[in-house]
Amino acid sequence: MSELDRYLNAATRDNTRRSYRASIEHFEVSWGGFLPATSDNVACYLVAYAGVLSVNTLKLRLSALAQWHASQGFPDPTKAPVVRKVLKGIRALHPAQEKQAEPLQLQHLEQVTRWLAQERDQARSAGDQARWLRATRDSALILLGFWRGFRSDELCRLHIEHVQARPGEGITLYLPRSKSDRENLGKTYQTPALRRLCPVQAYSEWLGASALVRGPVFRGIDRWGNLSEARLHPNSVIPLLRQALERAGIDGEQYTSHSLRRGFATWAHRNGWDMKSLMSYVGWKDMKSAMRYVETTPFLGMAQAEVPLI
Template identity: 60%
Template sequence: MTDIERYVRAATRDNTRRSYQAAIEHFEVRWGGFLPATADSIARYLVEHAEQHAVSTLRQRLAALSQWHVSQGFPDPTKAPLVRQVLRGIRTLHPAPPKQAAPLLLQHLQTAVARFEQEALQAQQQHDLATLLRARRDTALLLLGFWRGLRGDELARLRIEHIQAEAGVGLTLFLPRSKGDREALGVQHRTPALKALCPVTAYLQWLEVAGIAHGPVFRKLDRWGNLGQAPLNSNSLVALLRGMLERAGVPAALYSGHSLRRGFATWATANGWELKSLMSYIGWKDAKSALRYIDAAQRFGDLAVLPSGQERSLIP
């Protein structure tokens, strides 16, 4: 790989690159399309998959095909009027509500953290390092992901050298890459120490018991408590999160990697955060992005009947 190719590759997020590669393979191999493609062939491709895939999936496939043509120096057939009209027709004839992760309820967060703390105390008494490591890692992952409103892939890519934490004060973390950072300048976030469910305390306790001072923050643990060197795979976070919550006796089937982020946004709205403050804290660039994460029931204030455990009180 040449230096130019290396820098070009670095300009695209790993998840985006993988999804684009899968989309191109689906068009060429599974459907039998040819590249470079014509507007007519892409329109037929959309029509044949209109009843099988959501419009968002079809849009992602078009984005991949568009990127392939542009990068190879060919005219972009996805911008043709025919393709746009077909996609508009599919959206009209096959409307579907957008899929959203359920927000992690504060009650469920408290339940899980209490369970993990109990596991940690018992593990210390029994000198069970494997259980202690798992309890401390899972607590830190949940609390940092929730209170910082991080995406799953951002949690997986956190590095110790990019975080400064001080007990009782707060922590500052730097993300070299994130979805909203279009200029790839990196973003810096701050999180305060809290009186309860504190992400700063949980993070420092995890580093102490794991004995790590550099590299990925969150890593794989095998059943014997062996701590890996590589970061958690972002694609495995959903299964990991659900497993953690199930271990704590929390119903986890509806939760995904975005549940932590949406859970914080819902909690913040219920506790009176203004939209502008929430956008600044999370890092959203526009209100439309923010509103997708906020539970609509919260906008009705005290008149709304919220699910059990979704308190309006400021817990920390």
């Protein structure tokens, strides 16, 4: 790979590159389209999958096609009026409510944290190193993910060298890059210590148990209690969360890694945070993104915490 190709590849995120590659394959192989495509070809492709694929998925397919044509020096057929009108018609004729992850209620956060603490104590007494480490790690990941409003990829990108925890005070976390940091400038996040459900204490307990001093914060653990050198994959956060909830007696099927972020956003909104403060804390750039995460329907368990975040 040339130096030019290396920098061009670095400009596109791995997940985006994989999604675009899959989208182009879908257009060519699954549908039988040809590249470069005409605007009529693209419009017919949209019609073929109207009502089958969501509008958001179709928009992703269009973005991939636009990127391919631009990179190859061909005119972009996705910008043609016929394509825009077809997409608008699909949106009108196939309206679909966007599926949202269930926000993790505060009472369930308390329940799963309490269970993990019991699990940790039982494993330690039984000399079960793997179970003890997993319970300690999972508690730190869930509490930090909730109170910081992190995505799964942000949790998995955390490195010990970029985290400063001060028990009883707070924690500072630096991410060199994240989905919301389009320019890859890096961003520093802060979260205070709490009297209960404290992410700072949970993080410190995990580092003490794991004896880690550098590298990824959250890693895989084998059945003998050995820690992986590699970070957890973001896709592993959903089963990790669901399994922890299930063990605590909570139906975990309705939750995803976004449940932590939505749970915090809803808690903050119901505890009087204005949208500007919430957007600044979590890192949202526009109101539309923020409102997607705030649960507006009242539900149980989102009572005020003892120590509000500031």
